[in-house]
Amino acid sequence: MTDDVTAKIVRPWEVFAQDQRTIFCVDRTAGDDPDLDALFADLPPIQRMNQVHGCGVHEVSTPGTSTQIPDADAIVSSQAHVTLLVRTADCVPVVLWDRHSAVTAVVHAGWRGFVAGVIPAAVTAMISAGASVSSISAWIGPSICSQCYEVGLDVQSQIVALSRAALAQTTDGKPAADVGAGVADQLRVLGITEIAHDMRCTKETPSLYSARGGDQVQRLQFVVSVDGRN
Template sequence: MIGQQIDFDDGAHFAFTDRWGGVSTSPYGELNLGGAVGDEPPLVRDNRRLAAGALGLDPADVVWMHQVHGNGVAAVTERQADGAAPTVDALVTGRSGLALAVLTADCVPVLLADPAAGVTAAAHAGRPGLAAGVVPAAVAAMIELGADPARIVGAIGPSVCGRCYEVPAPLRDEIAALEPDTWSQTSWGTPALDLPAGVRAQLARLGVSVHEMSHICTMESSDHFSYRREQRTGRLASYVWLDGTHA
């Protein structure tokens, strides 16, 4: 269920789910946390409750997004009402006890925290979002809330790797012109993009250190959902939060 959880002494937490331990059935089996992929809504709610419980979180303290592959950022200060997920690809909060969640099934989940400032962010960096600058936008929103890039720690979660993300050569050239570290080649010798490397490069230029860079390729791992491998499938979730109680 929780494929990986990273807990820091200063009260910051990063967590990444795998596909197991939920109640959804094929093709969304088992722990589908995405509410817009065709799964039954009651099953998604149960999965979100199970995942939150495994993390020691109240499901009401988890904030979700309606992701659209852009660079929009929403600042969050309160619990989220049902059906009120903002249409953005990054969330930021200065409120301890609120967990920010990002959904993926090959795109790059990016989690960021500055515990000293009490600020966290979560970003969904697919190819369009990375090119549009969603990661720098998330860091800028954190800075507006008092975060310092030198204190921010980041985690890059499971996503499709540069050996598997095949794209047409003109597209590789277009994205690599914006972020050179994305240039890659598949294991079978065709043009590819390495989105996790691109995210890491963007964070490094902003002065943000990456504490965790996942070695898991979602397309290669049967323990993770992959849109490129399965098309109709579920969504993983990545969470970031700081210790505290929502009031």
């Protein structure tokens, strides 16, 4: 890591380390890829996705990175040494890992991806890659809270159709949604019980980025380093 690079990093922090996964958060603008690679040069190459608010899963089954960045909203890897990236600013970032294997996933879950089924798609891909649902742990990162996330009734009904836990209204009675709560509920329904949830609101927390709060290009970048045992 060079001084040149660290000077551009405003708030890098380690979110947590557990079961041979370390989650870092770095705040960056969307176009900062070379700097991000330089910052994490001592980790395996970063696996990226072009997030499109869908339910596509990019599966990483061989070491190294492909030159093409796939359109996807989840990356699932069975590699023992790999680095995965998910970017958010209000949407829900999720990291999933199997405690008994190297299988690891990052998921970008905005309301559209949530409704499209990106969470079960990622878990299904993890099981196909060798994970067991009973040994999957989850970390749900900070996202926009329901009080800051007024939505139209049509959007609310699509979200709530998947999880009643996401039903919310603002203090002045407008329809709202709690997608983070919906994600946690969906994971529990899928059989995942080990869930850590960072409940901070991206819009109300000055150190986080929020698209609704006016951050047009800045994104929180969650970098997950896997140093597995197999």
